Amino acid sequence: MYRIHAGTDGALNLEGEIDASCSEEAGSRLLAAATQTDPCVDLTNLRFADVAAIRAIAAAVHLIALRAGSIELRGASPTFRKTWELLQLDRAAAARMN
Amino acid sequence: MLSQIPVTNGDSRFVHEALLYSGIDDFVVRVGAFVADSIEANEPILVAVSNLKRELLCEALGEVPDFVQFADMAELGRNPGRIIPAWRRFADENVARGTRFRGVGEPIWPERTADELIECVRHESLLNLAFEGSPAWWLICPYDIKLLSPTVVEEAFRTHPSVLDGDSRSTSASYQGLAAIDAPFDVPLAEPVGNVTTMIIDRLEQLEALRRMVDMHSTRFGVDRSRTADLTLAVNEVATNSLRYAGGPSTIRTWNSHTAIVFEVSDDGRIDDALIGRRIPSVDRESGFGLWLVHQLCDLVQVRTYETGTVVRLQMTRA
Numbered sequence: 001m002y003r004i005h006a007g008t009d010g011a012l013n014l015e016g017e018i019d020a021s022c023s024e025e026a027g028s029r030l031l032a033a034a035t036q037t038d039p040c041v042d043l044t045n046l047r048f049a050d051v052a053a054i055r056a057i058a059a060a061v062h063l064i065a066l067r068a069g070s071i072e073l074r075g076a077s078p079t080f081r082k083t084w085e086l087l088q089l090d091r092a093a094a095a096r097m098n
Numbered sequence: 099m100l101s102q103i104p105v106t107n108g109d110s111r112f113v114h115e116a117l118l119y120s121g122i123d124d125f126v127v128r129v130g131a132f133v134a135d136s137i138e139a140n141e142p143i144l145v146a147v148s149n150l151k152r153e154l155l156c157e158a159l160g161e162v163p164d165f166v167q168f169a170d171m172a173e174l175g176r177n178p179g180r181i182i183p184a185w186r187r188f189a190d191e192n193v194a195r196g197t198r199f200r201g202v203g204e205p206i207w208p209e210r211t212a213d214e215l216i217e218c219v220r221h222e223s224l225l226n227l228a229f230e231g232s233p234a235w236w237l238i239c240p241y242d243i244k245l246l247s248p249t250v251v252e253e254a255f256r257t258h259p260s261v262l263d264g265d266s267r268s269t270s271a272s273y274q275g276l277a278a279i280d281a282p283f284d285v286p287l288a289e290p291v292g293n294v295t296t297m298i299i300d301r302l303e304q305l306e307a308l309r310r311m312v313d314m315h316s317t318r319f320g321v322d323r324s325r326t327a328d329l330t331l332a333v334n335e336v337a338t339n340s341l342r343y344a345g346g347p348s349t350i351r352t353w354n355s356h357t358a359i360v361f362e363v364s365d366d367g368r369i370d371d372a373l374i375g376r377r378i379p380s381v382d383r384e385s386g387f388g389l390w391l392v393h394q395l396c397d398l399v400q401v402r403t404y405e406t407g408t409v410v411r412l413q414m415t416r417a
Contacts (some may be wrong), residue, residue: 001306016308018274020338021302048309050334051387079327086394 012097015045027056044075112229116254178221179393201237222257247248280405290353300346319359328395358413
């Protein structure tokens with residue numbers, strides 16, 4: 001349903017669809033996978049994320065940012081961005097959304 | 099010259115009044131007087147009306163101070179379920195400053211569909227519940243008795259504790275009261291017409307198939323990619339809540355009218371919180387995001403709790 005893998009440019013690619021059946025697991029796996037300094041999570045091929053998934057991603061990137069100093073999110077869909085802002089995660093999670 | 103309307107004499111509670119007016123000129127005179135009085139009293143005010151009415155008010159009032167804010171009700175109130183959170187934001191800002199404040203909200207206009215009108219009336223009722231016990235502020239809701247049907251105007255008397263008509267204020271004898279407003283909302287929903295597609299799910303693993311169905315029907319109806327993605331998320335959220343809290347099965351139906359595609363999620367659970375989806379969830383909460391987000395994403399949300407269970411309908415127009 002979803003997968004996390006390192007891209008050729010060092011970014012972590014989060015791909016597929018994440019809903020209530022796997023959102024907690026996806027957040028934990030993202031947190032475990034982000035080991036590099038100045039990490040970047042690429043969401044270009046994340047076709048769907050529900051509210052629980054977006055909150056799990058926010059919680060994970062917040063912890064990654066605390067550990068690594070900063071984190072970049074890129075390639076998010078318009079619906080992901082809108083939900084991120086509506087849930088005020090742009091204020092709560094220390095991530096740069098590009 | 100703007101005519102005067104009665105002032106509340108420093109009421110210490112939330113005052114929610116319907117203001118009956120007759121035609122656009124009367125609107126400008128009477129609502130303009132309310133705004134002018136707010137300016138005179140140095141009380142911040144948010145005026146949520148159509149852009150046309152905003153322009154006419156500004157023309158009549160001349161230069162207004164910064165504490166007079168306007169919102170386009172056609173956008174803010176497209177889904178009436180979004181209006182209470184907007185008032186809440188405005189109220190919280192002013193309560194934090196320790197100032198009294200006012201509002202003008204006109205969510206009902208003649209072009210509203212029958213479904214929208216019911217949700218607007220529900221919104222007007224819920225305002226009383228949402229701000230019960232809040233610090234004092236004064237909200238008037240203009241109703242155009244020249245253009246609206248008598249039935250709609252009658253509802254204004256049921257949803258507002260008092261009514262301003264002409265130069266007088268009267269307590270509404272037919273105001274329904276907080277107990278009735280807080281009771282499960284069980285107004286019947288119209289049966290769908292035309293083709294109806296049904297899907298029944300009882301496991302979270304079936305949500306992916308549901309999303310395919312939403313995407314297909316929404317795209318076929320002509321909703322663009324961005325709004326189809328919003329609708330897919332919204333239906334997914336309601337179905338997820340249904341499976342989580344009612345335990346399944348959840349029945350999903352879809353059909354379309356001339357103007358909107360409808361998705362309905364029903365189950366045998368109950369929603370007892372009248373204000374569900376109309377409170378702004380704080381970031382640190384673990385729940386309460388689903389229906390609130392759904393209200394932000396969809397053009398209309400209809401929530402009903404019957405003896406037999408709960409029905410949530412989501413509507414999205416083509417644009």
